[in-house]
Amino acid sequence: MMANYSKSKKYDKNFVAQNLMGPNVLILLEELLEKVSLKRGMRVLDLGCGCALSSIFLAKEYGVQVFAVDLWIDATDNYKRLQQMAVDDSVIPIHADAHQLPFADEYFDAVISVDAYQYFGYKDDYYDQYLRPILKKDALVAISIPGLKYELHKNVPDEMKPFWPDEALETWHAVNWWKEKFENKLNGLEIKEMTTFDDAWQDWMSTDNPYAVGDRKMMAADQGRYMNLISITGRSI
Numbered sequence: 001m002m003a004n005y006s007k008s009k010k011y012d013k014n015f016v017a018q019n020l021m022g023p024n025v026l027i028l029l030e031e032l033l034e035k036v037s038l039k040r041g042m043r044v045l046d047l048g049c050g051c052a053l054s055s056i057f058l059a060k061e062y063g064v065q066v067f068a069v070d071l072w073i074d075a076t077d078n079y080k081r082l083q084q085m086a087v088d089d090s091v092i093p094i095h096a097d098a099h100q101l102p103f104a105d106e107y108f109d110a111v112i113s114v115d116a117y118q119y120f121g122y123k124d125d126y127y128d129q130y131l132r133p134i135l136k137k138d139a140l141v142a143i144s145i146p147g148l149k150y151e152l153h154k155n156v157p158d159e160m161k162p163f164w165p166d167e168a169l170e171t172w173h174a175v176n177w178w179k180e181k182f183e184n185k186l187n188g189l190e191i192k193e194m195t196t197f198d199d200a201w202q203d204w205m206s207t208d209n210p211y212a213v214g215d216r217k218m219m220a221a222d223q224g225r226y227m228n229l230i231s232i233t234g235r236s237i
Helices: 014-021 025-032 053-062 075-084 126-134 175-182 197-205 210-222
Strands: 043-047 065-071 091-095 108-114 135-146 186-193 225-237
Touching: 014 126, 025 053, 025 108, 025 135, 025 197, 025 225, 043 053, 053 065, 053 075, 053 108, 065 075, 075 091, 091 186, 126 135, 135 175, 135 186, 175 186, 197 210, 197 225
Parallel strands: 043 065, 043 108, 065 091, 108 135
Antiparallel strands: 135 225, 186 225
16 A cells, blocks of 8 residues: 555545545556656646546646546536646646547557546457557556456356446456456556555545445445456557
8 A cells, every 4th residue: 555645635635525436536546657757748648537636636746738538527517627726728628439539640648547448448459449549659558447356257246246237347357357458569568456446445435426325335245355456557569
């Protein structure tokens, strides 16, 4: 477990809680980017940014230019949050589907995605067809996703069946499964379990979001046996 979360602690707890859509994205970002190099002025795609907490964090902590893309959250709503946090000059909110990204080829210095990539990136052709073309050569790829400690799709524990519909399990996989997805696609590929699982989930479940309330029962049933969070980092080839 990371000891301090020195960057994440800077942000108003109520603002963060109101805009979480899952495990605390700020904590996950802090671990995900701990050993990678984001340089001021880089052009970064925040893919599946949700309520733009991740985009705000990237702009404030790293001084990068962020394109905050999400399908579920309206760009105008995100723009209001960006104005509130005084980063509207460095973050561009965009409403777009991950399969219809409106960017030029070789446009981004980095792509960062937290708790979103699993929804579309589990398909074999996604990275090569939709994401790789808009990344510069040697662009940073940094992804954090919910996953499983081991593949159990053919033997789902009875106690987890009420919480894991088929469409969710289709996107949740173990480290080795994701490793096969990215082999020969990223230089310096590193895929591992994240250490911030408990803290990130606890922050989410302590909110009054109806989805968070539902997740409390799922986590109680899991008891740390099956679920994890996975980080994927590397450089585009």
